[in-house]
Amino acid sequence: YxxxxxxxxxxxxxxxxxxxxxxxxxxxxxxxxxxxxxxxxxxxxxxxxxxxxxxxxxxxxxxxxxxxxxxxxxxxxxxxxxxxxxxxxxxxxxxxxxxxxxxxxxxxxxxxxxxxxxxxxDFVTEALEVNGKTFRYRQIEGSFTQPNAQVCKKMLTWACDAAQNLGKDMLELYCGNGNFTLPLSQHFNQVLATEVSKTSVNAAQWNIEANQTTNLKIARLSAEEFTEAYTQNREFRRLQE
The missing domain is CATH 2.40.50.1070 (OB fold (Dihydrolipoamide Acetyltransferase, E2P))
Incomplete structure (x- = not known):
């Protein structure tokens, strides 16, 4: 497995x-x-x-x-x-x-x-089916990915079922390569995801484009930095876009 x-x-x-x-x-x-x-x-x-x-x-x-x-x-x-x-x-x-x-x-x-x-x-491309839709993920050597792909599909399905009819917007901290972010983005208006690893951020950006997801943005911020930005205590050039 x-x-x-x-x-x-x-x-x-x-x-x-x-x-x-x-x-x-x-x-x-x-x-x-x-x-x-x-x-x-x-x-x-x-x-x-x-x-x-x-x-x-x-x-x-x-x-x-x-x-x-x-x-x-x-x-x-x-x-x-x-x-x-x-x-x-x-x-x-x-x-x-x-x-x-x-x-x-x-x-x-x-x-x-x-x-x-x-x-x-230096990567492979995984395909995971969630509720009848296939999501493609670039998984880069040395970065974290879910080790059990079959269980991962079940986790993603469970998370999406739980998110049904929630609407509004979603924030995900430490999103990795967007493993959960991409399927969950179908159930929200706008999604902001944060991650600190440059490798994971780059993979997530590729995954966003490959899956043609238009309501999802990713920023390279820690949880503490996001809090500073959200409370307007600090400005980040990384958030200018």
Whole structure:
């Protein structure tokens, strides 16, 4: 059910495999849990796990000092994989990763200290159906999204049912990428949503346009800053539009 998962890459002898560690324990061989599969994750993540580890194991540039991996999937099967290394990523790694991405039909990001290499894109696009209408969401690597897409659809449906006939206007603080904001905006006249993360604000702006929502504005403000603006104790250039 989890649309995202992350693992350490453990090197032992000539073998390499996914690993997690006992809760509350240091990351060491004593607390290591080998994870060839991860039943809590989506089917697409579980299907990709053995293919990715096998392909990387057979290529020195991909295998050498590979430290961790993050998977981000969607209900449609779109996949973004972040490969994290303890080495500087060079042109040889990038060429090998491009070939890997093409062969597996996935998007890949390479990370190491001070480096982020995006081979194609750093996001996936999720589609969630709420009361017969489909909403599209850009979900960016490293930003928060609901980990369980099926439960998320049920939460959105419940929230929209609860908002029926309320009318008036709506304020949402810390809206993220607009996960709840977009479906709820159908039930209000005007909507103002706030968020502090630039990444989430940018994703929300794309989501607003992609879903052709015209009664929703987003501002990069904390709850405290919104209160200052609402009570007219402080002016913000971010609110001039």
């Amino acid at each position: 989890r649309m995202r998962a992350e693992f350490r890459i453990w090197h032992k002898g000539g073998e390499m495999f996914y690993a997690m560690f006992e809760r509350g324990q240091k990351a060491s061989g004593a607390s290591l849990i080998r994870c060839d599969q991860f039943p809590a994750a989506s089917e697409s993540i579980n299907a990709l796990m053995p293919k990715l580890i096998e392909a990387a194991s057979n290529h020195p540039e991909l295998k050498n000092r590979w430290y961790a991996v993050e998977f981000l999937s969607t209900l449609s099967g779109e996949m973004l994989v972040t490969m994290i290394y303890h080495k500087k990523l060079n042109d040889a790694w990038q060429q090998a990763a491009q070939e890997l991405a093409h062969n597996l039909g996935i998007h890949i990001i390479g990370r190491s200290r001070g480096q982020k290499i995006v081979l194609s894109q």
